[in-house]
Amino acid sequence: MIRVLTLLMAALLILPIAAEAQKPIKVGMPMPLSGPPALFGEPATKGAQMYVDEINAKGGVLGRKIELLTRDSKADANEAVRVARELILKENVDFLVGTLTSAEGPAVSVVAKENKIVFIAPIPKTDQLTAADKLHPYVFRVAANTTMEGRSAAEIVAKWPVTKVATIAFDYAYGQDVTKAFVEHIKKLKPSVEIVDQQWPKLGEQDYNPFINAQMAKKPEAVVSSIWGGFFVTFSKQAKALGYFDAVKYNFIGLGEAGSPETTKSMGADYPTGIWGNSYDAFYWEDNPGPHKEYTARISKYLKDGYPSSWAIQGYIGMQFLVEAIKKANSADSDKVAKALLGLSVDTPVGKLTLREKDHQANRGQLYGKTVKDAKYPFSIMKPVTYVDPTKFMD
């Protein structure tokens, strides 16, 4: 009788602990899933989900499965804050991995700070996210930042036979910061460069005609644009019709991933082939370090797409860092994971990336290249495509 009771008591004691161990690790993922930004946001969530599925198939991390809760942030800072708080307060998520625009990122970072939840930003680029006055122990970024992107662009444009350069960017943190970084750096590299025009359409603009006309009037020889996502599709359709690309002889670099496969694929023959662009990933990128080929095969199968999206990788890498940090900390406690993330190096499909302690920023470079038509694919690709290591751009 006593033995039965003891066993029963032991079972009752172990059960909650076992149940506790079985509870999944919840990760909240606010991401734009509607409208033009969804072109980038939706595949990012899929990439994250693929990694989560892979980890869960191997038994999860620390014996616990990972549960990814995605929410549509509508690429709006206010909405992102709202869904982030709902995820934290209602769903009790342990971590946040997400946001896309540079308006959402800093806003959600504040929420993460106050609730002491680790927040890994896989996409927002604005320097302000990790700037000295905004940095806190819980925010981390595995995307490139505007300093890296602006300076990489400056290096490329400096090699062009041009002196009159114009910029066009959305009037918010990302557009402003990347343009500023570009202008500062190109003036250093090539003092003869003159910025003849700057246009600032609002984020979400649908009619770019007046901006395009105004810019063409100043007769620039080259353009640096950071119009992104579905907005780039609309912009370039209108620009092409007005002869914008011809006017600058295709000396145009589309930052904000205008060279990404999903952009070129969705535009088909309408794409202004001949411009430069960048991208986080490209399934056709051949000479790469890291297990890229194998990753591409997996994501292609997961997305059921022969030409898989380039954005999945950022969701994937974001989750990679989180899981590796949990493993290193041997705990799902936010403070311990935050400490584990400092200086953490992870072998990602694009090579080894390290989150530096100084500003929680990873040395995530991007692929840059000039777009050309390739007989192998029904859309344009960047060729030759080069991975620009950002380490020299990071102060």
Place this chain on the structure above:
Amino acid sequence: MIQKIPWTLLVFAAAFFVPAAGSRYYTFLANDVVIWALFATSLNLLVGYTGLVSFGHAAYFGIGAYTTGVLMKKMGISFLLAFPAAGVLAGLFALVFGFFCVRLTRIYFAMLTLAFAQIVWAICFKWNEVTGGEQGMPEIPYPNFDWLEKIAAWLPFVGGYRTSDYFYFLSLVLVAVCLWLLRRVVGSPFGRMLTTIRENPERAEFIGVNVRRYELAAFVVAGAFAGLAGGLFGIFNRGVFPDFAYWTKSSEVLIMTLLGGMGTFIGPALGALVLIWLNQQIVSYTQYWPLVLGLILIVLLFVFPGGIAGAVESAARRLRRRSAHA
């Protein structure tokens, strides 16, 4: 017997127990309801009591939010000053905008309120240096609650609350005071005159009432209280963003007022509670909340134009009549 029970006082007291009884999430929802209740009641002063349909009430909400935000975050001014400033500045803008609006009637009035609200939005959206532009102003500091924590340390069963809980208590008290003030306004001769103006503006003019001045006063009071609601909301939301002033925000609060019932004082607050609760429930099942809201609105307009409060009141009247006959 039922009339004698001080229902409002009971609800007010019960509301204090939400953080203790429920999870952080319920406190979050309750805080949301409380602030929107004030916003909706302020609008009802214009729509329900004075008969002026405004499509731009969110302008004052936004002005209040940005005022408190800028003062507390950028200038480090304490909440004690920043909060009333929200009401004052919103009231001032309501005075200027309202002066032009009340000279118009019906659809023109509505269009001008909309135009002014969009102007406020456009400024908040583009004035990057002051308002943060598209990004808005994330991280509005909470008011300083040290004094409250000291008090809580003395009392036995109280204490151990988070900052967000303290802010909830503060919102509850402030909104209760504001609602009490609005109730006084509505019950005063001034308030009764507004109802007369709504029912027959020509007759009011005929008996010598300066209709425009009364309407402007109502406009300013409504705007000021909306500004106070905005000031609270900016802090609650942990950030102030331009779409606080966008026209769809104005329509949200208008629907809330209609849902609860424009004919009673407590209607809009009830509408706020029901709408926010309903939103929470629906959103866990489907992303198509606007569809559900639209259908509810259509049902309201065709079947229950008096809103929930109106429906309850007419049901109560029918019951009383039946019991009187029995």
Place this chain on the structure above:
Amino acid sequence: MPDPSFVFAQSLSGLTAAMFLFLIASGLSLIFGVLRVLNFAHGTFYMLGAYGAYQFVQWLGATGARFWLAALLAALGVAVLGGIIERFLFQRLYGKEELYQLLFTYALVLVLGDAAKIFWGTQQKSLSRPPGLTGALSLFGATIPYYNLFIILLGPAIALGFWFALQRTRAGRFIRAAALDRETLGALGVNVNALYTGVFVLASFLGGLGGALITPMRAIVPGMDTEVIVEAFVVVVIGGLGSFWGTFLGALIYGQVLSFGILFFPRFSIFSIFALMAAVLIIRPWGLLGKPLK
């Protein structure tokens, strides 16, 4: 002094935007003039016209004249939808307070907007320019795409067509009469209800057509309805609620202010549109070419 060819190009882009707005706003103005209701759902009709054009192009293909057929079918579909809504739902609200009618149109925005999301998803869609109008011509040093030119010419053509219809046909006379005094018109034996339905159908057709025709130039996205309705309000207010030529003038002014605003005061171009709207309402509430409401 800005380059003349640039001024020309900028004014043309303003004209193009204006003509689209005119198409949408004319329907809005018509509904207001006759039914005395400001239809918030008009932006939704525009959006449904765009999605409809996209859908018909998927079914029919975009070769030859198919795009135009798709656009026409989409506009007709929206017109039918408008007629059904008016006949079975909206008519029941005619006796009631204006606020209820307004809020009903807003409820339509919510319901139809989500219905579009259910059918077509949330990702943006786009169409290419129809064959035959893909190129551009060079005029006074500016490049003008043929499609833009087509729209610029179509706008006034529709305006004139309308004006003729309103002045010369029997139905047109009834519409003008209903705008002035519907009670008397009813007393004279005209089926005013059928007239109202007809007006709503016509206005929805115009809105849907505007949306269908804009698809080669802009993306089809959720949220295009709430954005365009405010623009349409501005146009109709500036020109004069209920005035047909007022709407045309309002659209022209809007297009040019936005176009040149971006050049001369880029930070304030959005602000200046609404400031203009407020100014008109303050100084001359019935708009530039409108008449005071009784």
